[in-house]
Amino acid sequence: MPTKSEPQEQIQNLRHNLEDIKTREGVLGYILRASTSAAVDIKDPSKIIDYATLSATVLESGEKISNIFNLGEIKTILLEGADAKILSVIIGDRRLSIFMEKNVDHNTIYEDLNLT
Amino acid sequence: MSRDAFTAALRNTLKEIGNICPDVKCSFLFTTDGILVAGDAQADDTVMEKAVRLFQNVAENAAIIGGLNTFSIVGDNGRVYVSCANDMYLAMVTSKDADMPYLRSVTRVIIPTILKLLESIVPTPLKFVPSSQLVADNLSGFRSKITGDTVEIDHETLNQWSKLLNGRGVGEVEIEAFSGKQARCRVRAIEDSALEGKGLIRIPEKAFQALEVKKGELVRVKPIAH
Numbered sequence: 001m002p003t004k005s006e007p008q009e010q011i012q013n014l015r016h017n018l019e020d021i022k023t024r025e026g027v028l029g030y031i032l033r034a035s036t037s038a039a040v041d042i043k044d045p046s047k048i049i050d051y052a053t054l055s056a057t058v059l060e061s062g063e064k065i066s067n068i069f070n071l072g073e074i075k076t077i078l079l080e081g082a083d084a085k086i087l088s089v090i091i092g093d094r095r096l097s098i099f100m101e102k103n104v105d106h107n108t109i110y111e112d113l114n115l116t
Numbered sequence: 117m118s119r120d121a122f123t124a125a126l127r128n129t130l131k132e133i134g135n136i137c138p139d140v141k142c143s144f145l146f147t148t149d150g151i152l153v154a155g156d157a158q159a160d161d162t163v164m165e166k167a168v169r170l171f172q173n174v175a176e177n178a179a180i181i182g183g184l185n186t187f188s189i190v191g192d193n194g195r196v197y198v199s200c201a202n203d204m205y206l207a208m209v210t211s212k213d214a215d216m217p218y219l220r221s222v223t224r225v226i227i228p229t230i231l232k233l234l235e236s237i238v239p240t241p242l243k244f245v246p247s248s249q250l251v252a253d254n255l256s257g258f259r260s261k262i263t264g265d266t267v268e269i270d271h272e273t274l275n276q277w278s279k280l281l282n283g284r285g286v287g288e289v290e291i292e293a294f295s296g297k298q299a300r301c302r303v304r305a306i307e308d309s310a311l312e313g314k315g316l317i318r319i320p321e322k323a324f325q326a327l328e329v330k331k332g333e334l335v336r337v338k339p340i341a342h
Contacts, residue, residue, distance in 0.1 A: 069163075
């Protein structure tokens with residue numbers, strides 16, 4: 001039987017993992033949004049607004065596209081540009097976007113989030 | 117080479133990709149301006165246009181990371197993969213177990229090669245004009261009889277289309293109702309100035325019935341140059 005502390009524990013683990021991930025070379029920061037709060041940690045503060053807009057657009061469009069093509073529950077959304085990339089995941093009611101340079105292995109980042 | 121032949125060549129290319137990679141459920145190409153160019157037989161026009169608008173929305177906000185090179189969504193039941201090829205985007209909907217590295221290597225070779233080949237055949241780049249949604253109005257009575265199969269559209273809309281078609285006049289339009297019924301009609305500007313600027317397409321009775329539309333309903337209208 002699931003205990004009440006499980007989701008809280010999962011969030012604590014996620015935050016702990018994010019703290020570790022953000023210190024890695026090439027990781028530009030992350031945005032973790034919940035329904036009423038958000039944690040933003042972006043290395044270049046001048047890019048926060050643009051990153052937040054992009055993160056919201058990617059997640060919102062990703063969910064709509066997933067519905068259109070019946071992709072089921074979203075595991076990951078990855079957007080790659082010429083300079084950087086963004087990995088987004090949906091964890092319950094939380095939406096996470098991690099920004100990184102092009103050469104960073106996003107698969108390793110995803111695995112290290114340890115979401116399962 | 118006409119736009120139709122260009123589109124047909126790309127549609128056949130997508131079909132062949134589907135034959136090589138059966139995991140591709142549907143695929144389509146759209147321009148970086150968000151205009152749908154071609155889709156394979158599995159792709160539904162309305163669904164593709166909806167998706168293109170969403171991809172375009174992502175692309176417009178992606179300047180901060182250097183634009184949209186690739187965009188992928190992995191779900192429990194399948195994947196969507198969008199990649200940039202020349203001035204176009206290729207979108208593919210695949211099964212969840214699709215061999216993505218293989219698919220990427222196939223499309224990375226085929227699509228740019230075909231686009232390059234088509235560009236070498238077409239002397240000037242083809243401009244894809246987006247279809248517009250207009251409000252259907254019934255052109256009935258005596259006026260309907262004298263206009264034959266000619267529909268009437270705003271001056272402004274016709275001018276905009278003409279600009280996008282490098283100054284070529286718009287002689288005909290393809291009309292598609294949301295039921296999927298289609299008709300191709302000649303076109304001219306609305307003469308009644310009171311009806312200008314209302315986003316109307318005035319359709320003669322015969323075509324109106326063939327399209328099975330009602331007055332006030334939206335129809336999709338695509339211009340065809342002279």
